[in-house]
Amino acid sequence: MNSSFSSSNGSSSTYTIDEIPTLIYAPDRPNTSHSAYSTTTSASTTTTTTTAATARALPSSSTTSPTYEENTYINWSQETQRISNLPSSLSKKWTTLVLSAIILGYIAAIINLISISLNDLKKGICLSNLDAWSIFNPYSTCPANEWYNWSRLLTGSTAVWSRILINFPIYLIFAVLFAMGASYLTINREHLIRQSGIPEIKLLISGFNLNVGKYLGLHTLLFKIVGLILVVSSGLWLGKEGPLVHVSCCIFNIIYELIIQGKFGTGGGTKPNEAVRREILSAATATGISVAFNSPIGGVLFVLESMPSYFSPTKIMWNSFVAATIAIIGLTGFSAFTDGNNFLEQDLFQVNFGNFSWLFLEVIPFIALGVVGGLYGYYFTKLNQIFQQRTLRKKVQSLLVHAAKVDPKWGPFLEVLAIVVLTTLLNFPLEISKLPLSSYLILLFKQCSKDASDGEANAEDFLCSSSNGVTVLKLLYILVQGFGLTAYTFGIDLPGGVLMPSLVLGATTGRLLGIVTQVLQSRFNWESLSTCTEKSCVVSPSSYAVIGAAAFMTGITKLTMCVVVIMFEMTGAVSYVLPIMCGVVTSKFVNDWLTPSNIYDTWLQNNFNRRGQGFFSTDGSATGMINEGKGTGIVSFSNLTSTIKSKLPDVTVQALMVPLEQVKCLCLVNEHSPYTAESLWDFVNDDTHEGYPIIINYSNPVYIGYVTKLELVSKLQTVNREDSSEPISFQIANLPRTALSMQLHYERKNNNCIHLNLSIEASPFYTNEQSPAILILEEFEKLYLNHLVILSTNNVDNQIMAGFIDRFILANAINDKFGKLVNELADFEAINEYDLETAVGDDEVEMMDLRYNRKSIELIT
Structure with missing residues (x-):
């Protein structure tokens, strides 16, 4: 490819790219260095020529499907604009919902059947005719005189000594085998199947990118099902109802990729639409709760009440209700098939209180x-x-390792072994x-029951x-x-x-x-x-x-x-x-x-994407993941209106934002020295931000737009390694007059500039530094913004940037209940610490203390 970059004064300069840097980005690689972006050598030769005028005429945004990095939020406004309302698209969506619901109903029934059967197998076997008991609950429904525990089955004795010497060891062996099998699958095979999965699903539905292809993939689904069956069978105090939400979302996501994206077959698929995916995941969550509790209406309300969604409640409710109803039909049909004549059409936990009401x-x-x-x-x-707490669990594991005198790598397994043995001893x-x-x-x-008969169920x-x-x-x-x-x-x-x-x-x-x-x-x-x-x-x-x-x-x-x-x-x-x-x-x-906060939000706030938790190495050093260590970024007041929102101090956005001098910006005209490819690689590798505001410079902070790190890195790949020390000039469409004039002067001053074409995101919303903080919170929550540029109130002709705030900074302020707003320092982890008194002044800090102690009724309303 031949093209030339001409300088802004009209003279053309042609250069040859002998080595193209290649992006290396490995967020899942453990204990990597802080730099997520680096360069390698490629043996291709490319020549590029164009004019500065042509570069500035490039479109400022791409019409193709956006590419998102892990640990970032999707652009809801772009994704929803790409949703197709054609009959073919709607039919694919409903086919996905119906087929997924049918599959989930049968899988949920299989999980119930196998897990309870294995659990009861630890105690013995029912030798009665099948018509007298239910295979969905063998021990509880088997007639007492037809249930054979292991001592009765092996020795014919039901004495106390046989229960201790025969029943207990067999019970313990089964429990340990089941629990350790699940532990092996979780620790050695697929760590993503741990716990319930509801907090992560909440993140995904809100728009978070959490390695969806893997977290909701077929591999994770299979291990989650097997691991869940083994855990429930072991007798541990863990339930299958929450994890069924994760199982449901895996099934719906796999069917979505097969039908809508067309990954299966030869027809060729469409590009993924993350908004449609999350619409389907909302229905999957409702369906998972429905099959867990045999409650289709309750499952629909669960999604509406607990999951933040960009879509209207009516849309979510209809999708969820249809899918939940179909899944319940499949679950009920499986029960009728397995239990045959013994099947009774009743509620999951039917209650018969008698012919009376409460007083x-x-x-x-x-x-x-x-x-x-x-x-x-x-x-x-x-x-x-x-x-x-990691310190407590490490201490417990180290004690167990020391007692067993084994390698420290067996610590997590010994922890599971200890808890299953303790549970068995207490339950038996x-x-x-x-x-x-x-x-x-x-x-x-x-x-x-008032009357008891000899043939009653074993556990009545x-x-x-x-x-x-x-x-x-x-x-x-x-x-x-x-x-x-x-x-x-x-x-x-x-x-x-x-x-x-x-x-x-x-x-x-x-x-x-x-x-x-x-x-x-x-x-x-x-x-x-x-x-x-x-x-x-x-x-x-x-x-x-x-x-x-x-x-x-x-x-x-x-x-x-x-x-x-x-x-x-x-x-x-x-x-x-x-x-x-x-x-x-x-x-x-x-x-x-x-x-x-509830149990799920508390786990997200304290354990997800925090230093030393999952995304960081054991020594606490960053591994380069975008937005690493900044928390969840969830900005939702659906359950916090009466607790946190009402306690927000009556202050302006100045108290929440990061002031300009602390924001890491790209400068169109760098004041100190021109950007080079080498300095820009160091620039992007020195933080975990997902993008940067672009201004003229810090002395003249006219806001131009926002560029993602992925965009900047992809354009840096086109720069020849041999030219890595040459000055770089950003080529951006529709520059303000002031910025264009300064850029022309900059390019005349630095001859032979490498022109780097950048597609920037023009912010659709702006606000000034005197806007009420509560208004900013409402904008982030209801408009699903990812970041917001704060402009100065002294604007005349241009947009003078005064500060910056994104959803991660705001979410941290919510999670600490805005307590740091009244302290001397406000540390939002995303940016360096900044002095609040410097940002708003001594008098206003004192006023904030007074306002914080006042419960404003208008904030509640």
Whole structure:
């Protein structure tokens, strides 16, 4: 290719590129150097010629599909403009939703079937005819006289010694094998399958680029399914409900790539549209929750309530509802096929309270359950964050390694081994605590039967055969050990969620309080507390279990409407919707008073993309990932309006922005020395920013536009290594008159400049430094901005840049509850520390202190 660059005075200079630098960018490479961008030699020869006028006439933005780097946010305005409304595109989208939902329904049924069957295999085998029990719950539904534990099966004995010497070792061996198998898959095979995946899915739906092809790929899906089955089968205090969201999103994303992008077959695919992908992922999230709880409406509300989405609620709701309904049909059909004549059409955890309703006086224990649920969410999150500290976990692993005298690389495996052995030791003494969490929850939701028969199910009398005192002690034991084990286990290198453990702990608390209330009812023969009738009791411990489960789920997730709907869809307790709402509302108020973040947001704020957490090497040095160490960048007030937003000091954007002198900008006319290819490579390798504002220079900071690092690096690749010390002049379309004049003078001063054509992003929104900070927050949240340039109020003809703010800086301010705005320093991690008093002045800092202490009612509204 032959072309020539002419200088701005009209003389043409031709040069030859003998070596083209090649971009090397490896964000997934562990312990790499700080420089993510470097150059190598290529043996091609290229000559380029054009005129400066032609260069300046180039379009300022590309009409092709934008390319995003990992750890950045998509450009929502560009992506949504590229969404096609043609019938063929719509048919592909609906085909993706329908086919994915059908597949998910059957996969969810298979996960349930295998995980519960393997869990029950640790205890024994049911030898009854299949018509007498359900293969979806063998141990709990098998007739008691037809269940053979391992000691009865192998020796014919049911004595205590046989349970200790035969049943316990077999139970422990199975549990260890299952847990260690899942640990091996997570640590050695695919680390992305750990935990539930809901926080990462929230990031993806908000527009974050988190290696989607791998995180939601087929490889991750297969390992997640196998690992999840093994974890649930091991008996650890982890649930499969949260991870089913990750499984669902993997399935929907794979089908999306096959059908819409056309990666499968010979038809050729279209370029990926990240907005459409996230529209489908929103429906996938709702479908995952739906199949987890058999609650299609609750799944739809879960997405609307917890996931930030650019699309209108109506669009998300319709897509989600169709997909969730189809998935539930597939799940139900699989159940009918596997259970045959034994299949009963009922709710997942059907509740039969009898022919009675709740009393008004019972509002007191309902509110008490809500208070306990709110406290549970707060203290569980605090304890879980303590257990997830890298220093604490490294200390635990080092102690285990020292005790076992093995290589330190086995530390994570020994940690999993220790927790599964401890869980097994604590669970084995009680038959009820050995049940899978979902089976135990069914018992908590069941009313005790008055009549018992010899052929009843194996687990029917676990909560009803003993006195109330013994039952209360059992429930207390399960509650205490379950709380501690879940807080630690939800954080180790295993796939698993916290939703089902929270429901179980809440139902246990509710059942316990229900028993106490029932005892009080029998002691005080008040007319308002009528005693038990022949068929039922007015006070039903099983109904309290439902309310407690809802309160604890709200306490851990801060969700309200979707929890209420999930509970009555899951249990069929329609007459108890109002008590459930009472417990949920109380739990929400109490938890909001204690903390602004739920378990998922807290994990993202403290563990995702933080120094020493995942994206950094063990010694804390940066590895060059774009936006590394800057947090999530999520700017959402959907659940923070009454907690954080109302406490924002009544200040201007000056208190939030990074002032111009601290912003790393590209200068059209560099004041000190001209840019060279060599200096620009050093420039881009010296930070983890995703782009730079372009100004004339710091003395004359006229704002020109914004250029991404990827764009700058791709253009630097065209510069010959031999010319790396030659001065460079940026060629940008539609320069302001002042900038063009200074650039012409600069090019005349520096002969033989290398002209670098840059496509810049013209910012669609600007604001000045006196704009209220709360207005800036609203703009980022509702317009899905990625960055915002702050202009000076002293503008006359040109746009004079005064500061800069992006979503990562703003998200850090939100996460620390704006506390640093009233401190001496404000460190937003993205840029160097800057003195707040220098930015706004001593008097205004004192005024900020006064405003911060004032709760402004207008901010709440």
